[in-house]
Amino acid sequence: MIVAREVEVRVGARLLLSSVSFQVASGDRIGLVGRNGAGKTTLTRMLAGESLPSGGAITRTGPVGYLPQDPRTGDLHMLARDRILSARGLDHILRRLTTYSMAMAEATTDEARDSAMTSYSRAEAELAAAGGYGVEAEAARIAANLGLPDRVLGQEIGTLSGGQRRRVELARILFSGADTLLLDEPTNHLDADSIVWLRSYLKDYPGGLVVISHDSGLLDAVVNKVFHLDANRAELDQYAMDWKKYLVQRETDEKRRKRERANAERKAARLLEQSEKLHAKATKATAAQNMARRAERLLSGTEGQRAADRVAKIRFPEPAPCGKVPLTASDLSKSYGSLEVFTGVDLAIDRGANVVVLGLNGAGKTTLLRLLSGIEEPDTGEVHPGHGLKLGYYAQEHETIDVSRSVLDNMVSASPDLNETEVRKILGSFLFTGDDVDKPARVLSGGEKTRLALAMLVVSAANVLLLDEPTNNLDPASRKEVLDAIRTYAGAVVLVTHDEGAVEALQPDRVLLLPDGDEDLWSPEYAELISLA
Template sequence: MIVARDVSVAVGARTLLEPTSFQIATGDRIGLVGRNGAGKTTLTKILAGEGQPASGLVTNSGLVGYLPQDPRTGDPDQLARDRILSARGLDGILKRLATTSHAIADAVTDEARDDAMRRYARAEAELTAAGGYGAESEAARIAANLGLPDRVLTQPIRTLSGGQRRRVELARILFSGADTLLLDEPTNHLDADSVVWLRGFLAGYPGGILVISHDTGLLDAVVTKVYHLDANRAEMDQYNLDWKKYLVQRETDEKRRRRERANAEKKASRLLEQAAKMGAKATKAVAAQNMARRAEKLLAATEGERAQDRVAKIRFPEPASCGRVPLTAESLSKSYGSLEVFTGVDLAIDRGANVVVLGLNGAGKTTLLRILAGLEEPDTGEVVPGHGLKLGYYAQEHETIDVGRSVLDNMVSASPNLDDTQVRKILGSFLFTGDDVDKPARVLSGGEKTRLALAMLVVSSANVLLLDEPTNNLDPASRAEVLDAIRTYAGAVVLVTHDEGAVEALQPDRVLLLPDGDEDLWSPEYTELISLA
């Protein structure tokens, strides 16, 4: 159980959440919702013990499994299977069993053999206490259902794609059997079958769950309570209702607040008018002051009507002029050790062309975009820039953002030809205003990092955009803006996505299939591959 007592959340001088008390008890399945930047990720970090509240206290009485939006995966040389098993300490136990087994076989004296056998017996007892070999099978089943086959589990973490690493961390946390799960966008990088499996797993999980997700199907299938972070009021509304009932009740609450505000404003207006008339007479000055105070209290006692949630106005740049073929890739191949990711990939990006890259997770889609962006070298082949090429790269893990610098400094580095006023105006259109621009990028939520990365693209004048999962971590309104920006962009786009809506907005001319590198004209028949990719 996690208990929050009078917890408030702030970033710099900005208050995200006024003092609030709540708990996540055994059996609770809570959906934490609110617009991007409302403080969902910051609050979840605090609940996980990775941040401190501005005031109040958080206590927990059990094991917490926390999946952040940008998960850390430990030792990059650790095998994926061992990373998952480490959630229960099984990786170390199995290694000791293997080591002592060899020691028994290699012992040259009875004394050495007896010592090794005693160590083996202790390790075997630890394995039994941790669930035995059945626990290892359980971990494998969870991994398989998340799209991590045996061939991936036997690879070092460093060789995996960003989506595979995130699924390894999700598998690790689900396998941990934690008393409370804190999951920040757990469906990112999952294919359709894995999302369906995850819904069922979470719906039957015996511990407490708090989940941040823009996947309404997941929320509908899993949550029994909804906590709504209202960015305009810096308050959290707690609903002990499932998702569909919450939506109905919240709309009812909104209408009630609007009526109450309208009635209060009418009464306050009449009181102020009367006070103004009475204030002209010295004998009634005190009574007039009392009426004015009553009007102020009347307005203060009624919640202000919630401001319409603002949405970033996203328009990709007017592309700089370029030649007929601004970007060409010839015979690209990439391997990590003995693992061949792809080989012999050829690609010519014509001016204004739209290409979608499809392939199963781990097929090398992100790696290909990194090579095209010049951030990674191919093992063979080359990337040839055409006349006037100006690349813009959106990375799914936000590598283009320097987390050690502020929001403003990141934007300045991306737009050296703009003055401070122009940069701040563009940031304002992406909802970074006031002190927000001085925040270090490392404290931004996933949705805020997405907005900053997109803002950096907007000022780039790029004529070829490389977009890797640009709609991840976005609320529905912000996603709609990104889709519209993709739809209206006049330059060339190479897109990697699991989002069918993004592909529909792009209206691709061609499709590149990895790992084989086959290229074809786009056809609706490829649509079913998008969610599997």
């Protein structure tokens, strides 16, 4: 259980939540919603114990499993299977069992063999206490349902794609059996089948759950309570109902607040009018003041109508002039250790072309964009920049952002030709205002990092955009802005996405299928592969 008492949440000088109290008990499946930047991720970090509230207290009873938007994946040389098993400390036990088994087989004396057998028996007793060999099978089942087969579980973390690493972390959190789960955008990088399985798993989870998600299907299937974080009012509206009822009730509440405010404003206006009339008479000055105070009390006693949530105004840059074929690649191959990702991939990006890259998770889609951007080098083959090429790269893991620098410093480095006033104006259109621009990038939520990365693209004058899951972590209004920007961009785009709406907005000319590297003209038949990719 998690209990929050009179919690206050601030980011710099900005108040996000004021004196909020609530609890997360067993059986509570809470959807934490609100616009990007409202403070959902900040509050969740506090619930997980990774940061402290500005005021009030948060207490935790029992273990908490926390999946952040940008998960930490631990030792990159650790096997994916061991990373998942480490949630219950089983990786160490199984490793010791293997070591002692080998020691028994290789023992040259009875004394050495007896010692190894004793150690093996102790480790086996520890495993039995933790659930026996069946727990390893349980971890494998969870992983398989999240699109992580045995082949992937036997690989080192460092050889996995960003999406695979995130699914390993999700599997680890689910396998932990924690009393309370805190999941920030858990459906990112999941295919359609895995999302269906996750909905069922979370709906039946016996402990407490807080989930941040822009997946309305997940919220509809899972949650029995909704907490709406209203950044405009610095309040957490708590609804003890499912998602569909919440949507209806919230609309009803909005209409009620609007009526109450309008009535109070009408009464206050009449009182102020009378007050002005009485002020003209010296003998009525006290009565006039009393009427003015009554008007103030009327207005202060009503909840302010929610200001319309601001949305970042996103328009990708006017592309710089370039040659007919600004980017080509020939015979690209990439392996991580003994794992071959793809081999012999050729690609030519014409000026203004739209290409979507499809393939199952782990097929090398992100790796290809990293090779094209120059962040990684291919094992074989070359990337050839054409005349006038200016690349813009949006990375799904936000690697283009220097987390040690502030929001403003990141933007300045991306736009050396603009002065600070111009940079601040652009950041303002992406909802970074006042003290927000001085925040270190490492404290930003996933949605805020997405907005910053997109802002850095906007000032780049790029004529070829490499976009890797650009709609992840975005609320519906911000997602619409990104889709409109993709739809109207005049340069070339190479897109990796699970979002069918993003492909529809792109209206691709061609499709590249990985890992085989086959290229084809786009046709509607390929659309069904998007959610599986």
